[in-house]
Amino acid sequence: MGRYRNRPVPAAYFVDGYQRSRAFIVTERPGAAACDALWRLAWEQGVTTVVLIGVLQGMEEWFLPKLGRVRSFRDLSVRGHTERALVGCVVRETIVSKLKVLKLVGMMIMFVPYQERLLKGRSRRCGERRLQLWQYTDWPELGMPDSPLQLLHFTRRIILKHKQELGVFSYWQHAIGQCPHLLTTLAEYAFLHDCLLERVTAGETLVPRDGARRYLEQLQSSCGTGFPHSTAEKQYNSATDLKVRHFTVSSGNRPCNEGKRRGSSFIQMEDSRVRLAPTFGLDGTDYVNASWLPGYRLAKEYILTQHPPPSTVLSFWQMVWEHRVTTVACLSPEECGVFWPLAQPIYCPQFIIRYVSESADCSATYKTSWIVRSFRMDSAEGAGALTVRLVSLPMWPEEASIDSAMEGVQAVQEVHGERQTPLLVVDRYGGTEGASFCLLGTALRQLQHEACFDVFTYAKLYHQRRPGIWKSMREYLYLYHAVSAWLATRGNGVLYRGASCTSLCESRTPTEATRDAAHGVMV
Incomplete structure (x- = not known):
């Protein structure tokens, strides 16, 4: 446990992404004492998307306000705006507001809560930001998932089409130097390989509504030669493969x-x-x-x-x-x-x-x-x-x-x-x-x-x-x-x-x- 602005917070690391340095901030799930510092970290770093892996195990009431409710984290106000539960995940949208200092009492700084501001009008927000929070709930507390499908479905908008090769080991070496706690076991590294193999074998499987017929034609084509449909065969063989x-x-x-x-x-x-x-x-x-x-x-x-x-x-x-x-x-x-x-x-x-x-x-x-x-x-x-x-x-x-x-x-x-x-x-x-x-x-x-x-x-x-x-x-x-x-x-x-x-x-x-x-x- 480290400290951020004199508040306890889990260690957080910048991790590079594809053709973008410091694309991610990686940290562990917060404890009750670190929630306000974590929200401040997200605010000051301009974070608009947060991904939670796993269940919070009773921490939701401390970290996430319920739908329509507001929680204050020092000078930040977090309001639950929307919430939608899907298979294996919960998608939430929160509104994070920066509140102005109301007054000083001795050495204590007082802030106006969101509800009090609306009722009395004694303060105004210095800024407001919508933040999407994706919580993946199918990750087991012990061990690794049985299949990469659910996780891939959760991260289906990740595109791997810029290059025709994946340097998994070289990227892992680079990322581990930035975040020492990333992929610390052989099982985690093997699961990463399974995810990427599944993604590369099946190809892009998320079909847009206006591109359904075009996708089907591409699926059934094989370099213009017709049957056998190599792309379709790869998908079918992967779909019916059973470990x-x-x-x-x-x-x-x-x-x-x-x-x-x-x-x-x-x-x-x-x-x-x-x-x-x-x-x-x-x-x-x-x-x-x-x-x-x-x-x-x-x-x-x-x-x-x-x-x-x-x-x-x-x-x-x-x-x-x-x-x-x-x-x-x-x-x-x-x-x-x-x-x-x-x-x-x-x-x-x-x-x-x-x-x-x-x-x-x-x-x-x-x-x-x-x-x-x-x-x-x-x-x-x-x-x-x-x-x-x-x-x-x-x-x-x-x-x-x-x-x-x-x-x-x-x-x-x-x-x-x-x-x-x-x-x-x-x-x-x-x-x-x-x-x-x-x-x-x-x-x-x-x-x-x-x-x-x-x-x-x-x-x-x-x-x-x-x-x-x-x-x-x-x-x-x-x-x-x-x-x-x-x-x-x-x-x-x-x-x-x-x-x-x-x-x-x-x-x-x-x-x-x-x-x-x-x-x-x-x-």
């Missing part, structure tokens, strides 16, 4: 769980599988063939699962109940069976499921239609209830044209809204169709907020959690084609829906639903 340390499927391979899967092509990884509350004394009661997948907003934004066989229907609804799922997207064909209640409720030990209503809808282009079924889950003990809406898009995306595949995705997002509960996606095997649906939903949200999308990063993250979902490069390239075609027809990013197409069978009775089964109403 040995990621391959743990112990629960899925247990004999008591083998009969709970429709096939062996897709088995979830142990660290990303969805767990159920086990029944004491019964093996395998915590198992369901489902995986957590990240989205744009949440690390557990989607649950990908198979169409439940008759023996696992109760486990399916137990998963819905325990994880508070309010929206289910069902992509599997009707011949897989009906797993929801019709005229008669479904009784489970913890809850009862009842059919409520059903409606049909379609897109403004009339190319995509869907059925929304509503159910009510009541606790068997009367302790709570849950409303679940099941959106049926049978045979998606086979029966959807390439430019309308996103219409079904957006329809489900409109039903789900901005809820923080997971979106449950069901296809026949819990494989390619469901993973494509989740990825296109993530791309849609990213386009709405950033005007760009990243297929590669999420495709690789999904493959690490459920290996085998991308069986061919054709399936991988379909994701780019679907987004590009949708943007070409709806470049403004908004899907306008006709009011005449809404709720064509909203008043169907349980008897009618039983008679029509999963067919619904043709739109």
Whole structure:
């Protein structure tokens, strides 16, 4: 711990960047006594962007004011202006104000707090600056991250196109001379190599909204010779590469769980599988063939699962109940069976499921239609209830044209809204169709907020959690084609829906639903 202007502060070092000296200031996370000196350091050095690596572990209340609140650090006032939580990071904007000295009391300097200044008008700010603060929350407290993908996604705006070579060792030698605590272990240095190798192998994967078609053409070109698509192959091979340390499927391979899967092509990884509350004394009661997948907003934004066989229907609804799922997207064909209640409720030990209503809808282009079924889950003990809406898009995306595949995705997002509960996606095997649906939903949200999308990063993250979902490069390239075609027809990013197409069978009775089964109403 050093001192800055007679205040304790962690040691800070200037580190050079690419073609720019003193591009970075590197320091450790502050303690409670060093917060004001660190804010002063940022103010006096003209810092406009701060990157925090890791969780502050109870220090947020000392270092970062809450949204709309103000904290005073001696003669600096810091106000939380905006805050947005994304997968693996939190993006905040703060307004830092320099306050004038109000008066001297003996040897003590008094400053006007931000709220008091607004109320009494006894002082004014000497200056104001907006500061963006990016906090990367996925860095573990011990050891290194399992994969560089999340960190690369966090730093995706770093450009490595100025030179065709990376002098990692020479730069490390130079930087370590400026900051002795930078990359002090072999594991940290190896992780840096993994990050750069991932970035160089995949190339630029963040695609701007107005450059989607051009990016797809470049991805499929190979020096003007057409197929094989070398750039696409590199991306696909990198996206489907799986390290040995990621391959743990112990629960899925247990004999008591083998009969709970429709096939062996897709088995979830142990660290990303969805767990159920086990029944004491019964093996395998915590198992369901489902995986957590990240989205744009949440690390557990989607649950990908198979169409439940008759023996696992109760486990399916137990998963819905325990994880508070309010929206289910069902992509599997009707011949897989009906797993929801019709005229008669479904009784489970913890809850009862009842059919409520059903409606049909379609897109403004009339190319995509869907059925929304509503159910009510009541606790068997009367302790709570849950409303679940099941959106049926049978045979998606086979029966959807390439430019309308996103219409079904957006329809489900409109039903789900901005809820923080997971979106449950069901296809026949819990494989390619469901993973494509989740990825296109993530791309849609990213386009709405950033005007760009990243297929590669999420495709690789999904493959690490459920290996085998991308069986061919054709399936991988379909994701780019679907987004590009949708943007070409709806470049403004908004899907306008006709009011005449809404709720064509909203008043169907349980008897009618039983008679029509999963067919619904043709739109």
